[in-house]
Ligand SMILES: O=C(O)CCC(=O)C(=O)O
């Protein structure tokens with residue numbers, strides 16, 4: 122089973138799609154049990170009881186680079202077959218390739234857990250915290266078109282995610298507007314730390330929609346899709362995703378280079394990428410000056426995304442091309 126033409130059209134239009142029934146209940150049950158064990162060292166319900174008794178060990182708040190309750194860690198491969206084998210689902214892989222319109226190349230996979238009672242992953246106000254995830258695997262700010270330099274993220278729903286279980290808030294169609302929306306937000310002083318400061322002022326963007334889904338579904342979304350976390354209305358539930366990001370194979374030096382360097386190494390790699398030469402940056406996958414990725418817009422965004430980077434060589438090549 123792969124995407125129908127109508128589903129693919131929906132993905133291209135909205136920048137995301139939630140596909141039901143990609144994984145069986147049995148697979149999800151086993152995967153969730155393994156994930157609970159990794160993060161809590163016990164089933165979520167037992168941890169919740171500890172929480173009620175005021176003796177829970179802190180679990181997780183979204184993305185982590187490591188974890189260990191004897192069995193595993195949060196980065197792929199986790200060490201638990203019930204989680205690691207999810208990557209072998211043929212329909213799931215086919216859908217990536219449909220969305221990418223190319224062969225897929227691995228960027229990164231990890232466990233993403235939000236635990237209702239302790240979760241702090243969300244912003245204070247519903248108009249805050251809107252961002253793209255592109256930077257997780259790539260330092261290049263959004264280009265003015267989709268289908269070239271962006272990649273595809275996914276989250277597998279290990280259980281039902283209802284409205285009160287903190288579904289991600291997705292802005293349909295925002296993947297096509299991310300470049301412009303960031304440029305405008307920067308010019309208006311409405312962007313900081315990779316997020317749009319106040320969504321109400323980004324009037325070009327549509328109203329956010331909660332990514333609710335049933336157990337066994339997967340959401341696929343463009344790395345340029347603007348979205349945010351929201352608080353749990355029901356703080357007695359958790360939200361457990363197995364996530365995978367993949368890029369176009371013809372593009373993978375540009376979209377993979379930041380991983381594994383970026384996670385644990387971000388504080389070392391970013392200053393180095395900032396100060397080094399365009400030639401050396403290209404060894405790590407940056408397109409060279411003169412490449413069509415560099416436009417007035419992407420150069421402006423780079424100045425903000427990588428503060429202190431010398432953009433002269435990229436500007437000069439643009440002027441002479
Ligand atoms: O999973 C969520 O609710 C959104 C979190 C998010 O956007 C992020 O961590 O990048």
Ligand SMILES: [Fe+2]
Nearest residue numbers: 252253254348
């Ligand atoms: Fe995000």
